[in-house]
Amino acid sequence: MAKKLVSVWLSLTVLLFSSISIYAEENVQGDFFIKEIVVNGETIDNDHLQFPFFLYKDTTYFPLTPEMGEIFGIKTEFDFESRTLKLLKTEPSLVNISERWKKNERKEIETQTFSDAKVLMYELDYQSLAKVLGGDTAKVNSDISEETEGTVSDEVIKIPQLSVRELDLGGLPVLTRDKVVYLPLKAMSGKDGFAWDVYYDSYTGIYVSTKEGTPAKSYWKEAESKYNKGLVNYIREYNGSYSENKAQELVFMFKHAAETYKIDEKILMAVAHKESTFNSKARGSSGSLGMMQVMPSTGARYGLGESQLLDAETSINFGAMYLSERIAAYGGDVSKGFSAYNQGSVAVNRGSYSTRYANRIIGTVDGISSYLTSHGYGSGN
Structure with a gap:
């Protein structure tokens, strides 16, 4: 005959429960x-x-x-x-x-x-x-x-x-x-x-x-902690309105979007730096909105309204997705991908685009890397 071990779980202590229903407070x-x-x-x-x-x-x-x-x-x-x-x-x-x-x-x-x-x-x-x-x-x-x-x-x-x-x-x-x-x-x-x-x-x-x-x-991931601290301090150096805690949240938004869309977080930060100086409520003279300066018409094609484009995390995620798509469309050519993000794929396809914007972003990515190494924050690895 099989011998059984009776479950300890709560059968050993019998509690008399009230029959009156009590609901959550708020x-x-x-x-x-x-x-x-x-x-x-x-x-x-x-x-x-x-x-x-x-x-x-x-x-x-x-x-x-x-x-x-x-x-x-x-x-x-x-x-x-x-x-x-x-x-x-x-x-x-x-x-x-x-x-x-x-x-x-x-x-x-x-x-x-x-x-x-x-x-x-x-x-x-x-x-x-x-x-x-x-x-x-x-x-x-x-x-x-x-x-x-x-x-x-x-x-x-x-x-x-x-x-x-x-x-x-x-x-x-x-x-x-x-x-x-x-x-x-x-x-x-x-x-x-x-x-x-x-x-x-x-x-x-x-x-x-x-x-x-x-x-x-x-x-504890010490190297990653130092790296993230460097990204936080970089953001705060160029936008002093962020508290340390808010800048930390922003770094995690960039890193999450980067992981999701397989793109370097330093690229996303470089775009946010040059487009809006990390200001999620930025409005461009051409009508572009948010941290990643997305045109309302572009956002609308993906079901995003103005309030969503002015939300930091939504803007970063959309920018990461859109940038990743543009770079992939040109076989990994970041210069063409950045240019398409800024001037549209039509201009890039017909060869009437300028590389000025792409060069600025590439230079800013290099600048972020240099800031991290020169201040001893490392690369996160």
Whole structure:
């Protein structure tokens, strides 16, 4: 007769839940987390998460989806009526996302608050559990919520030494979006959480280590941080209206667009520098709009209105797409590609274009590279 290991998950602690429906207090907006997310050395692509990481009250919130639970090593259950969230610490069984969802819009994320939610944290003594399972540590590390062949007896196995304590969120609320629960990442760090180590670098992003004895900073991308800092300082040198934080966001917009459309971010920055001095609200004398100075008629062909062209990220993404297309159309000839971006493909095709604009952009790209190397910021590699 098969012997079964009863799921630890919440069957060991019986809570009496209220039968009265209690609803979320209010809807709030979170800001998409635009920087990098690195968990145990693996970069998590926030652009391809159905439920992305976001910022609320300057705090990074992470989603308690089943897949993220496998990456972090957590099993969760949230009772919406009692406002009780239960977390069980397990072993990470996944290193990165397995399914890349359609890219999200990287915009504000609407969530619901549960400020008085109780978060209970459950942990197992794995060594004690291994003894009960006859020393089979493989079973300990397997999915404890699944039925497992036992080795002790035909009786239901009682899981030993399950500790439970309440997590202090430091006054921050539990948030939900489409029934997916979000928690502040920092609440999980240190001895008061699940002992995760969290390191934040404003020039690259957030780093998390769930591995005991492995500091999160050991995953820090130092060369990339220096490179990004150089790009931030370059923007601020030519447009002093940007705070350091806003310039950092702008750099990540350039880098994201560059990665998406397979074009050097320094090219995009050079165009934005020469077209608008990094001013997202710029209006040209010819009617061109935004950071990348796109003509309204051109934007309209792609379904973009004036307000969208005056949005920094939309303008950068469109400019990256359009530039990439123009360069590809001329077999990688950047001079013709830049000229087509500025004067139109018709002029380039008939040979009646000037290379003055292209030379300015090429010179500015070289200038950015020179600025980075001369100031010791490196190339990011």
